[in-house]
Amino acid sequence: MATVKAKVITGLPLHHAISQEALGVQLYQRLKANYHTESPAMINVVSNETLSFRNLFVMTCKLGEWMRRQGLTQNDVILMCCENVMEYFVPVIAAMYSCIIVANANPAYSERELQHAINLSKPKLIFCSKANYAKFHRIRNYIRVIILDDVYELVKSINIDPLRFIPKHCNVYDQTAVILFSSGTSGLFKAVMLTHQNYNARINQAQDPRLSTTTGDSVILFLPFFHAYGFAIILSDLFHGKCVHFMHKFEISSFLSAIDKHKITMLPVVPPVLIMLSKSALTSKYNLTSVVNILCGAAPLSAETEVAIRKIFPNAIIRQGYGLTEGTFAATLFYAKDLDTKHGSVGTAMPGTEIIVRDPDTGALMGPHQVGEFCIKAQTVMKGYLGNPEATKNTFTDDGFLRSGDMCYYDEDGYIYIVDRLKELIKYKAFQIAPAELEALLVTHPKILDAAVIGKPDDVAGEVPLAFVVPRSEGVTEQEIIKFVKDNAAAYKSLRGGVRFLKSIPKSVSGKILRRELRELIKTQSHL
Structure with a gap:
């Protein structure tokens, strides 16, 4: 589906125009449309707790108004540091209503790492779990810290009509929406700035029928909400009015039971989970036939594991994809037309995306089956690293391609095969x-x-x-x-x-x- 010309892999033209509206404006309109329904926006598949779209809309408007009354405004930052919980996206969406930047930190960070995240993002407000409050209490540097469970009490006195709440517009190309911290596999993490337009482009791709295998996918998510992979999926699903089934963390029996009970159709996963499933006897105890789409990303998946998973989920199509935090996660994927081909590949260029494979030393472009560094140019590519112009400069080529640090090659049809990390x-x-x-x-x-x-x-x-x-x-x-x-x-x-x-x-x-x-x-x- 992509084309290869002059050693540049070009994805299909965009299926439809990318929105130019701020994320907060769009989310407000989408949630408002579901105001009169009690349909669930989120379901905790372990505790069976639910959050309706109506309550999500009311809570985000109230908290958005509370933030404004506290003096928070455009370009201020809130820091999220919490496990997967029902209320996670209430502060996220509330902040986006006012073009306040959302920084997402790993709740497993040490005090040293949390201090580094604070130093980078400079938040005015921190939302965390009870488990992390003590760490922030010791290092917060006079920044107000709110336990996420207390949000309901926090907005209790806010009496507004959510239907009259007014979200803020912004320059979507320049305005940072989200800060994600890079994984730190090669050193202390950096702060990746992703704009409203980066996420608009990502949501546009999620709506592209040429990438979809089914309509109305029912998704279960154990991926961390703070991570690029999980964050992008939930934001897109809430944007499209889909219910998010989620788990606090992966636990194999609860995961399989939820698939059976809720008739889950789509599994966004990572290779370690598929490896575990492929070697578990528990899979035979549940009805897993509802699963029709398995999307595997974040690391390479072996052909042997793929074969084993096909036996466990007999109705599922397995698609590998490739993404990186600096690219709003998604970079390559299989088009629906090309499924069950190119085994071992992570797909080809997404719509509106250009990819080159480049010699990391000389900068020369590689041809088919020649190994080089994966580089991407797209509207999903980050604004840069916060407070680190040198690292930003070094991450881009002179002609504007983002250098991934991952080694790969492509075939004559433009399908990408990841080899390994450049430094690994x-x-x-x-x-x-x-x-x-x-x-x-x-x-x-x-x-x-x-x-x-x-x-x-x-x-x-x-x-x-x-x-x-x-x-x-x-x-x-x-x-x-x-x-x-x-x-x-x-x-x-x-x-x-x-x-x-x-x-x-x-x-x-x-x-x-x-x-x-x-x-x-x-x-x-x-x-x-």
């Missing part, structure tokens, strides 16, 4: 080894539950592959694993760095392996 490639003598390839191989071993591979410094070879393995049973040995890789991969990919056993592989909330933490193990543990 293992350089063994004259060879480059992709950790993801070895990890995909390792998890096919019947005695291995999960695995990660990094480069271990070596005086002669430069780096040698070292595997960290989570065993399924106690019977597997280091030599057995080394032989397994030797028998199934090129000689230069052998695990010359050895094998180390762990109880779990450290990963970010989006499922990316935190190789930095594994490298620290090499430095700090003498037996490694």
